[in-house]
Amino acid sequence: MPTTTDSETAPESGAPATAPAIRFQDVEKRFGDNVVLKDLNFEVSKGDRVTLIGPSGSGKTTILRLVMTLEKATGGYIHINGEPLTHELRGGKRVERSEKAQKQIRKRIGMVFQQFNLFPNMTVLENIIEAPVHVLGQSKEQATRRAMELLESVGLPNKAKAHPLQLSGGQQQRVAIARALAMDPEILLLDEVTSALDPEIVGEVLAILRRIADTTDITMLIVTHEMQFARDVSNRVLMFDGGRIVEEATPDVMFTEPKHERTQAFLHAVLGGQEGQIGTH
Numbered sequence: 623m624p625t626t627t628d629s630e631t632a633p634e635s636g637a638p639a640t641a642p643a644i645r646f647q648d649v650e651k652r653f654g655d656n657v658v659l660k661d662l663n664f665e666v667s668k669g670d671r672v673t674l675i676g677p678s679g680s681g682k683t684t685i686l687r688l689v690m691t692l693e694k695a696t697g698g699y700i701h702i703n704g705e706p707l708t709h710e711l712r713g714g715k716r717v718e719r720s721e722k723a724q725k726q727i728r729k730r731i732g733m734v735f736q737q738f739n740l741f742p743n744m745t746v747l748e749n750i751i752e753a754p755v756h757v758l759g760q761s762k763e764q765a766t767r768r769a770m771e772l773l774e775s776v777g778l779p780n781k782a783k784a785h786p787l788q789l790s791g792g793q794q795q796r797v798a799i800a801r802a803l804a805m806d807p808e809i810l811l812l813d814e815v816t817s818a819l820d821p822e823i824v825g826e827v828l829a830i831l832r833r834i835a836d837t838t839d840i841t842m843l844i845v846t847h848e849m850q851f852a853r854d855v856s857n858r859v860l861m862f863d864g865g866r867i868v869e870e871a872t873p874d875v876m877f878t879e880p881k882h883e884r885t886q887a888f889l890h891a892v893l894g895g896q897e898g899q900i901g902t903h
């Protein structure tokens with residue numbers, strides 16, 4: 623006879639198909655005495671493209687790093703597809719999930735960083751197949767075939783044998799995008815992926831991301847200062863300040879008639895001379 627289970631304690635069986643892709647529930651993150659995120663609650667539905675904006679230090683990267691389990695929340699719960707990520711409520715207590723369980727969920731999440739973070743001692747191809755082979759258990763042949771397709775799709779079919787440092791920043795970032803996609807992620811986290819690039823190559827990286835947004839149903843959580851890109855790609859924008867959401871709106875509303883004074887000041891500063899130039903395509 624099946625025993626009664628609390629959905630909070632039975633993540634595998636209790637996760638409804640309609641669960642949001644990402645759910646932050648009363649999340650707190652502190653570094654020592656510095657409370658960076660406090661009582662943070664938000665949800666990202668499957669297939670959503672959500673852009674996080676806000677001043678430096680407001681906690682945007684920390685949010686992505688928590689989802690990627692590069693950091694652990696000091697309070698509250700993060701659920702991915704209805705499953706607790708690093709901590710769960712069990713018997714009224716907040717307990718850490720096993721490394722195995724965390725790894726299982728992390729497989730579905732990819733992240734692209736501002737500084738590319740490729741393994742410098744590996745070739746481009748080795749960078750891309752590393753996780754599919756070692757984490758997903760794909761054969762080297764299978765992973766290589768997929769990697770070559772992905773390199774083709776990001777316009778770098780001839781760079782498989784190159785080392786990252788032999789590539790330009792834009793090329794490295796395209797490899798990093800291919801590497802993230804090689805895991806067939808359900809959720810893709812993008813942290814200011816064009817901020818370290820020369821202005822003339824920002825467009826080509828954004829074009830690749832636009833195509834991914836247009837041709838897949840990957841849930842995307844995006845931190846960017848490229849407001850036109852945010853407007854084109856995302857369906858929701860969350861404005862952060864001091865680790866809290868101060869405003870949430872569709873891009874159309876956020877970029878044309880922000881309500882909160884902090885959002886107005888932030889957008890004014892970021893858009894500078896480009897104000898009025900953000901429009902729909």
Ligand SMILES: Nc1ncnc2c1ncn2[C@@H]1O[C@H](COP(=O)(O)OP(=O)(O)OP(=O)(O)O)[C@@H](O)[C@H]1O
Nearest residue numbers: 653656658676677678679680681682683684685814
């Ligand atoms: N590993 C860490 N140790 C201590 N403090 C940290 C650490 N990582 C982040 N912080 C602090 O957390 C706060 C939020 O940082 P975070 O990097 O999330 O901000 P951000 O919104 O991404 O800023 P930016 O726009 O500059 O990238 C900052 O006060 C930062 O100093």
Ligand SMILES: [Mg+2]
Nearest residue numbers: 682683684813
């Ligand atoms: Mg950041």
